[in-house]
Amino acid sequence: MRALPVHLEAGADLRASLEQIARLEQASGFVLSVVGNMRQACFACPGQDAPTVLQGELEIITLQGTLSPEGVHLHLSFSDPTCQMWGGHLEHGSEVLKGADLLIGWLQESPLNPGTSAHANSPHIQVVLAEGCAWSRRTERLLNGLGLAYEVMPAGSGSLPQISIDGRLIGGYSELAALHTSGALNALIHG
Numbered sequence: 596m597r598a599l600p601v602h603l604e605a606g607a608d609l610r611a612s613l614e615q616i617a618r619l620e621q622a623s624g625f626v627l628s629v630v631g632n633m634r635q636a637c638f639a640c641p642g643q644d645a646p647t648v649l650q651g652e653l654e655i656i657t658l659q660g661t662l663s664p665e666g667v668h669l670h671l672s673f674s675d676p677t678c679q680m681w682g683g684h685l686e687h688g689s690e691v692l693k694g695a696d697l698l699i700g701w702l703q704e705s706p707l708n709p710g711t712s713a714h715a716n717s718p719h720i721q722v723v724l725a726e727g728c729a730w731s732r733r734t735e736r737l738l739n740g741l742g743l744a745y746e747v748m749p750a751g752s753g754s755l756p757q758i759s760i761d762g763r764l765i766g767g768y769s770e771l772a773a774l775h776t777s778g779a780l781n782a783l784i785h786g
Contacts, residue, residue, distance in 0.1 A: 597701045598627065602694065609633065609658075609689040613667050616699070623663040623742055624701040631655050631695025636681065637688035638671055644729050646686040652676055655695060658685070661740050662699065668740020684736065718761045718784050720745040725755040730768040734758065737771060743784065760784070 599620070603612050617624075633653045637646050653673045660669035671689065672682035720738065722745050724731035734756045738745050757764065758771050760783060765771060774780035 596624075596703060599624075599699045599701060601697045601699060603631070603691050603697070605691055605693055607691045607695070608687060609671075609691060609695065610667060610669065610685050610687050613662055613669065613697075613699075617662040617667060618664050620701060621664050622701040623661065624699050625661050626658050626669065627698040627700045629655055629658040629695060629697045631697075632692040633673065633689055633695075634692040635688060635690045636671065636673055637686040638681070638683035639686055639729070639733070640683045642729070644727070646688070647681075647683065648688065649675065649681060652692060653681075656680070657682075658697070660685070661742075663740065663742035665742045666736070666739035668737055684733070721748050721759045722746070723748045723750055723755055723757040725750055728755055731756045734768045734771060737768070737775065741775070741780075 599616075601612075601616060603609065613626075632655060635648065635650045636653050637648050639646050653675055656672045656674060658669055658671050660667065662669075667685075669685040670682065671685040672680060674680050720743055722734060722738070724734065724747055754767060756767050758766065758768075765774065765783075771780070774783065
């Protein structure tokens with residue numbers, strides 16, 4: 596692992612800045628630590644169709660998740676001036692107030708066997724998504740944040756989203772997130 600200290604100036608968009616850094620680094624990693632504040636927080640709460648936006652002097656408590664050149668999947672928690680805690684999925688529009696200092700851990704890529712490519716052993720992931728569905732958007736964010744390629748299938752009937760890996764139906768967003776949290780998704784994808 597390689598650690599990279601990052602300082603974000605006042606006015607920086609927290610998510611957009613981290614997306615740009617991951618693209619410039621062409622690496623995958625995660626947030627190790629963060630200290631700073633925001634003047635505006637934009638975050639997705641569970642079960643809500645639109646992001647929640649709060650303004651004021653907001654102290655960042657935690658920022659956890661993954662970064663890759665394909666996107667980020669980050670969860671933010673912060674407190675408002677009354678010390679009330681808030682949190683959810685970090686969205687664009689979360690603006691730094693005075694500054695933010697982060698430490699990012701970049702993963703070292705494992706060397707590939709000669710004659711193979713990074714996608715040769717990748718699983719075939721298929722997803723059925725619904726337009727305007729918050730759970731479908733979360734599914735896309737999680738897969739993109741993990742840097743996983745997937746095929747979007749035409750919507751049929753039943754509850755959406757639906758995710759299949761190598762032809763095996765694993766369920767919807769909740770099942771995908773549970774597999775990721777437990778580490779079983781990594782084992783399923785990387786064999």
